[in-house]
Amino acid sequence: MAYSYLADNPDPIIRESESLVEIISKRALAQPNHVVYKYLGDGVNETEQFTFSEIDRVARSIAQALAKKLTAGDRVVLLFPQGLQYIAALYGCFYGGFVAIPAYPPRRNRKTDRLNAIIEDSGAAACIATREVFTAVERNFSDNKLLSDMDWFVYEDVCTNENPNPVSRLPKPDEVAFLQYTSGSTGNPKGVMITHENIIYNSEFIRQSFGFSSDTVGMNWLPIFHDMGLIGGIFQAAFLGLINIGMPPVAFLKNPLNWLKAIDKYKATTGGGPNFSYDYCVQKIKPAEVEGLDLSTIKNFYCGGEPVRRKTFEMFPKAFANAGVRTNQMFAVYGMAETTLIVSGGMPGSEPKYVRVNQEALSKNKLVFVSKEDKGIDLVSNGHVWMETKVAIVNPDTFAETDESNIGEVWIKGPTVAKGYWNKPEETKRTFGAFTKSGSGPWLRSGDLGFIFEGDLYITGRLKDLIIIRGVNYYPNDIEYSVQQSHEAFKDNAGAAFSIQVDGVEKLVLVQELERNFLRNTDHDALMAHIRKVIADEHELEVHAIALIRTGSIPLTSSGKIQRRQTRYEYLTGKLNVTALWQKEKQETVLNKPSITEPTEENIKSWLVEWVMKNQHFKREEIDLDTPITSYGIDSLAAVTLEQEISTQFGFQWHVSYFMLNPTINKLAEDGMKIFRGEME
Secondary structure, eight states: OOOGGGTTOSOHHHHTOSSHHHHHHHHHHHSTTOEEEEEETTSSSEEEEEEHHHHHHHHHHHHHHHHTTOOTTOEEEEEOOSSHHHHHHHHHHHHHTOEEEEEOOOOTTSOOHHHHHHHHHHTOOEEEEOHHHHHHHHHHOTTOHHHHTSEEEEHHHHSOOSSOOOOSOOOOTTSEEEEEEOSSOSSSOOEEEEEHHHHHHHHHHHHHHHTOOTTOEEEEOSOTTSHHHIIIIIIHHHHHTOEEEEOOHHHHHHOTHHHHHHHHHHTOSEEEEOHHHHHHHHHHSOHHHHTTOOOTTOSEEEEOSSOOOHHHHHHHHHHTGGGTOOGGGEEEEEEOGGGSSEEEEOOTTOOOOEEEEOHHHHHTTBOOBOOTTSSOEEEEOOOBOOTTOEEEEEOTTTOOBOOTTBOEEEEEESTTSOOOBTTOHHHHHHHHOBOOTTSOOOBEEEEEEEEEETTEEEEEEESSOOEEETTEEEOHHHHHHHHHTTOTTEEEEEEEEEEEEETTEEEEEEEEEEOGGGSSSSOHHHHHHHHHHHHHHHHOOOEEEEEEEOTTOSOBOTTSOBOHHHHHHHHHTTOSOEEEEEEOOOOOOOOSOOOOOOOOHHHHHHHHHHHHHHHHOOOGGGOOTTSBGGGGTOOHHHHHHHHHHHHHHHTSOOOHHHHTTOOBHHHHHHHHHHHHTTSOO
16 A cells, blocks of 8 residues: 555555646546546537546657756746646656646736746756647747747657656656746745655545545546636546546636536536636626526535635525525635645535624634624534544744634645755745644644634635735735836835725725825826726736825834735724825626627727726726737736627627737737627638
8 A cells, every 4th residue: 555544545546646747647547438537628529638648658759859858857937728637647657756736828918937947946957838828939039048048849759659768767756757846936936746645645635635536527627727626526526436527717717607507518517716607607797698507416516716705605506596506515725835735624515604703802813702793794514524634723923723712823744745946945944834832733824814613724814915806826025016117206105005805806906106296286196097097907906995105104014014904904094194096996887788889990890999098997098009908907817708709899700819919919810800890710
């Protein structure tokens, strides 16, 4: 037996294996024709699939090609669109003993700061990409020396070997399989070192907690390069020999009904995403569209990656009750990149658990339970730990463990905890090597605050100032720095980015001090429009509100550090010394379908200008027809809305991915007419 914690797994292949490489190799012999991965290229129709024998052959083929130029242990960046090629390339790295770095292709007219930082931090030796991505990088980023100096492998050229060599050596449990770069900071990226044992342990944890088996059918829209989509979906399929069906994230964002229809069509038993994805389904899917759907086959709609809300767990089953959704399908989990993926989860099929606490006490990290009739805030249980994972609630200042009556920092240990941060010994020691006051350790410090009640873990907030929007992490100091470096009006080290809840959804707010000579006789509206463009360009985020405040008025600690929590409190209570304030207005639902406008270049331009003014709150004089349209605060979700509305307005179909290529309004109008005339797709 490879690992003691696999003793009760019913599958001998799993019990006797130390890595996914070993498991896939054995399944390729035992179950060669079992379809393990399917992909719905348009979110509806199956476009590709992989059997175990196919994925084993392609992975060996890629490993053999990489080995001609690389040495085991070299880091390889994966630049792929969503699809099964991504999975094959990842396993190819595992088979060859290379350290994979899941990433996503750079976009034209976008900065490559994050990708550059990852390459520099990891010391990556090579990139593997599809031919389309490779060609685009050559064309659009020829002046990027980091990308030019790397060895490039084109997937279509290295996956075709029909008789590749067998696996020469199996990876050892403590060898690094891949680097999971946390979303956010480009200046100081942190690559979490995930070992082959981490993958096996987390996969077994998920099997036990979720109640998975080889009969499980997963339906996933999550990005492969994110830990939830990769470990919770892709790796589980290979580990258990189940089937994972994927679709492009944009197919879900464009119409979440695609996901629910696919669940019905393929009789999926599991699927999920961050809290926002369930709210999105409720908001976008009309009651009439639910008729005929059958979602009763789902055993767990898992939810994690951002704070889980009781309102969501009640509204989603209510909205889709006629499709067979029940509250006991809602399944909250807790985890992070530093723990491979999962830390805690409930019992499959059980009802969600909630507690209500006093909100004022909670803001001071005090735990006061109140009855459901009293005013308070509802918290959702994230289940309990399984197997050899341990959680402690620790006072973050004294390092003393607390009892059930107190809130503290969540500390974690066990085989689920990753090896540390790549090439960052000090940060690894600080985060992964903590000891309690009594000498217990080492523990991983999560940076999250919570408590344990009746054996279940509840998360109450964050010690760190991380911003989580739609399940993606953003570092406030990155956003603040981008703004402060963009214009002389903004005082350095005098801004605070944070999130607030608006109708149960996390939204970004920026508070920024002005330099003294910009307090008066300045177009503050133009400055706030400038901020929205900067944040959209550099972080692909939409800003909900901006407060420009007087010089020297932002809350600071005694040592001069920004007090983001205090700034947030003063913003919410109206106590900031505000010079100018902007807030995005709530859009009212338009019930009447607009009449189709005759498609001409001028009509398309005029409509786009009006759309940006109405939805993104820019003045007409601020809109330049030759500026990329994403500069006007259009993130991926806004692009989906734009695509739907412009298609309806002009009577022909655009594709959302086109809007994310950063076309200008002039270019959109020109190409729109080509699409209309059938001259381009």
